Amino acid sequence: KKIAVLQGDYIGPEIMHAGLEVLKLASENTSFKYRIYNYPFGGEAIDRYGEPLPEETLKGCQDSDAILLSAIGGPRWDKKRVRPETGLLEIRKHLGLFANIRPTMINKVLAEKSPIKAEVLEGTDFVIVRELTSGIYFGKPRELDAKLAIDTSSYKAEEVERIMRVGFEMSRHRKKHVTVVDKANVLATSKLWRKVAEKISEEYSDIKIDYCYVDAAAMKIITQPNSFDVIVTANLFGDILSDEASVLTGSLGTIPSMSVGVRGPSLYEPIHGSAPDIAGEGIANPISMILSIEMMLRESFKEYEIANNIAQAVEKTIEKRFLTPDLGGVATTNQVVKEVIKNLK
Amino acid sequence: KKIAVLQGDYIGPEIMHAGLEVLKLASENTSFKYRIYNYPFGGEAIDRYGEPLPEETLKGCQDSDAILLSAIGGPRWDKKRVRPETGLLEIRKHLGLFANIRPTMINKVLAEKSPIKAEVLEGTDFVIVRELTSGIYFGKPRELDAKLAIDTSSYKAEEVERIMRVGFEMSRHRKKHVTVVDKANVLATSKLWRKVAEKISEEYSDIKIDYCYVDAAAMKIITQPNSFDVIVTANLFGDILSDEASVLTGSLGTIPSMSVGVRGPSLYEPIHGSAPDIAGEGIANPISMILSIEMMLRESFKEYEIANNIAQAVEKTIEKRFLTPDLGGVATTNQVVKEVIKNLK
Ligand SMILES: CC(C)[C@H](C(=O)O)[C@@H](O)C(=O)O
């Protein structure tokens, strides 16, 4: 299998290296064979080619079976004409990465660091399915002059339909409950979302569907996080709510994500940023990268055994409190990686 | 002074009645004289006139010195062609209520009910200033057919300028720190917000300004709520973040809000809804309505003494735990009102 690797900026290369180390050891003596192809992306690519998503990188990604991305951007490029984040939007659009999937699960050990009370977190296990290639992120016209600015949010019924299907399919193997988050009391696009959701839900009569306004959802994610199973929502709402939800876990540094391509490869990445403040110190938390790789093995390659092995090794590592400073521990990136590898079966 | 009263739906009339009772007693033997003018609005107005904001109501509001609104809407009108909430958007637009202001303050007694840990809440005291008459709520074109939906978000520089000034002026009497929340890494409107904010901030050199992306802000409101003083943000972001922030207090039922008119009267209302599930039971929490009236006395009428008197009476009532069921108590609306009145000086 061909894996395209975009190691990114600041702590990016450190955690990517850590993750690939675990992948190597976990796949040893299995039938899973893969090859790594490195491509420049984000800030690194701006420095070398003047653009965050060079042609070569895009081609390489299109040619691959899965893409691993660590984290990009940082203050070094804040004043540049082109910003690393533009590369994110471009790769999403070009590869048709229309569905972004982020799990929110509570690990008892890490939940101690959560700002939310333990009794509220009890039983929390939901997934946010965020539409990623349309909505206000990409709508035209987009205009800006000194006196006026305009953004456009638009959705086609077919775009809503395919993301709804991702949500329903996921829910089928979970708690069979889909919540559509929108602002249908104000927005035309949200009204379309509801209409399409209602139609699709007829095909999934075993799955309960309900609707929640985005403002109410922003409250409920904190007050009753265990009332959700699968949340399906538009690009901008998903951006806000998935970051809000990540706080519940008490451990941003452990959350992976997946962006599903229409056809072609999916992309896997940690949800956190490039952490310029701790880059180079060898203390970046590698767990979200390792779990992104685990997710890739499971979702793109159906290598459930290897994935399960990695998952339980990470679990054990956390239980034994081999934790980096962001999780309140004193371990280095290397120590965590070594411990994960030791815990592999 | 003329006060327009829109008593609204479900628990609306109950809490409005409670609030006006407190206002009456608190103003007795003071020089503050007022007259109440009741107008139909929301669901009530739909039932009687077929529209949520009848001409007479709008006229009455325009003619008044301040407007009190309780809460509108509910399942009774969910399937109607016109919805009560439309009245909210219309009254905002017609009266030019361009700035919505919502305090988030922690009361030690009530914070026990917060889903957030006490140590995180420590020192939290911020205000969200939300733009209320523009952005994606009102932008044109707005289109919807079976295949495609479009919403438009637009901001004029002058609209951003006047809301920024509200934020800076508020901050001057507070912690002198303004945070502009936007999505400037994606949206053109957010880029305009930043440009205007930078310009205006030059006039307020005593006030610190910083910028935060809306996704990061959704996290920070939970992880470091005490790092904010005044948040200034666009209509949709403000809708989401102010509801999220209200959860911190552990007591939705106590939070007032103010919507400032360009010229003409401001409008004061609780931030919560019409609570159809407990309507008519006499257990609705009147505190947010009472504090909305307190805010009106302070901001529209400069009646600081009466306002302070009401504020301390409410404080005492909470301390003595005269609390309605939503706050974990057993008191009725009436009992709370009587206790507040007893605590007036
Ligand atoms: C960097 C930014 C453009 C991006 C987004 O808003 O999609 C990020 O916040 C994310 O969620 O991946």
Ligand SMILES: CC(C)[C@H](C(=O)O)[C@@H](O)C(=O)O
């Ligand atoms: C009812 C709805 C239109 C309204 C809004 O989104 O502005 C409400 O959520 C609010 O915040 O006052």
